[in-house]
Amino acid sequence: MESPQCEQRITKVSLAEILRCFEHPISEEQAWAICFQCCREMEQLARGLCPPLHAVFIKGLGSIFVHADGTASFKVFHKSGKIIVLCSALLAWSLQLLEYLGVVIYEALDWGINSQVERELSDPLERLLCLMLKLDDEATKPAVTLQDVFKACEEHLPSPSEATSHYEMTCRNLFSEYMELQKIVTIIQTSKEVPLGATLSLPSHPPGSKALPWPSLIHELQNGVRLRKAAERPQHPAPPKEIVRSPYELLLDDIQHKRYTLRKVSDYSRGVKL
Secondary structure, eight states, X not given: OOOGGGGGGOOEEEHHHHHHHHTSOOOHHHHHHHHHHHHHHHHHHHTTOSSOGGGEEOOSGGGEEEETTSOEEEEEOOOSSOOOOOHHHHHHHHHHHHHHHHHHHHHHHSTTSOXXXXXXXXXXXXXXXXXXXXXXXXXXXXXXXXXXXXXXHHHTSSSGGGHHHHHHHHHHHHHHHHHHHHXXXXXXXXXXXXXXXXXXXXXXOOTTOOOOSOHHXXXXXXXXXXXXXXXXXXXXXXXXXXXXXXXXXXXXXHHHTTOSOOOOOEETTTXXXX
């Protein structure tokens, strides 16, 4: 585990480390963001940026990295010598990478969930994963491309034109939440003893960042929480709550306990005494 002093040197973290730290699967919005950012990275590598796209390796949650600036990257195999890759082979490899990417994203959505329980996904995200994993029933349908994934991710948002900034911010927040939690865990593990009433020095939230899944806990730790001994706690037993009953329940209770004596009534229309 990295110490707080090493925080500035960490610029990326694998998806596997994020899941182990949070101990719960990623959200659907995070899945959309990781998918979009990974496809952006693949598109840039296909244009000849270093490393080349054919050196990318996507297999398992440890092969995808989320960066501090909100971008994404992959595990890369470096090969010596100059390699000439045909355009057709590069296109085929990019389609294969999309399938591998779909597998990893599904694993991240399903992480930690009982194997006998299937997570229910929204229809748009489920359709996208089915296309990426080639699970569509129509065999004649063309394979999904990077542009198809971009279009699906953009249409998921109310403002498609803001897709790049939105998904970048989502990944940036995911990285920030990971770093904050790691720092808190490090402080707790390295602290020998926290005196009563002491305040922990914890990271503050950057302006404009989204709230963490545990905002109340972070807030209490930042402000300091004084722990009291059990003997100091006021022993005020809670008074029993008064049960409010309806008029019908009150009437039924009176009848059951025979609190009232019912008098016989005569039916004067028939001259019969009831």
